[in-house]
Amino acid sequence: MLRTHVAALVLLGASVVHADPPKPTAPPAEQKFCPIMTKDEIDPKESKFETYKGVKIYLCCDTCVAKFRRDPAAYLDPKFVPALAGVELPKRGIEQQFCPVYRDKKISEKDPSTTYKGVKVYFYNATAKERFEKDPERYASAEVLPQLPKK
Template sequence: MIRTLSAGLLLLVAPHGRAEPPKADEPKPQKFCPVMTKDEIDPNVSKSVDYKGVKIYLCCDTCVAKYRRDPAAYLDPKFVPALAGIELPKRGTEQQFCPVYRDKKISEKDPSATYKGVKVYFYNATARERFERDPERFADPAVLPQLKKK
């Protein structure tokens, strides 16, 4: 009897805060930063910006600055599911990711270098320097679609 009472009391006291999965018409919640795409975000503490009423979470101040400098480069429903179905501006370059730091998105306003006659963009100057020291190591057409056209 005491066990049954204790179990019943635990059910009353235990939190009922199990998160329900999103409804069919609701987008999945954002889990990763759209700039540093492997960095998880926490909506309770992460920085955020707004795009057409959609709150976009970013992992740090560096990503906020990169986003503000060129929003079109980072508006991707793959990383921000709430953007699905919204008409998005076109990216300035076909290349999406840094060839050195492959989980970081790039913008045409980021550092660049010319390699085999095409412009290659990098997440930052350090990535560009690493590429320039050993370009063959990083020059992968899967990451640099502009190389396929050469």
């Protein structure tokens, strides 16, 4: 019986030794753009950064650093910070992601807002809010404002 167990262990060990070695995983793509001002390029050697769960999040300017610190969950997006892929991220507090006036700038529920057609609309800054309020039909679209009532 002991021989049977030893033989089984030898065979098991042999199959493990001959198994395919693990394939190396490709490193995540480097971050190229600010996760707040999404068209502004960052330079990892020069840009300021914040850290989330060990991941460096590079930001293009002091304004973005302040916005990130105020509400990090709003800006944690693997599309803009590839190193966040696979990291468990907190839920955003709102469905809207981008400013309807400055469409390449992400927003947070802590940013300026107004009510339009019965729903809260958020803006990158007070200037964007003023522009929207002067001509909301110019900026309001379901593409950027998913919280708008469906027609």
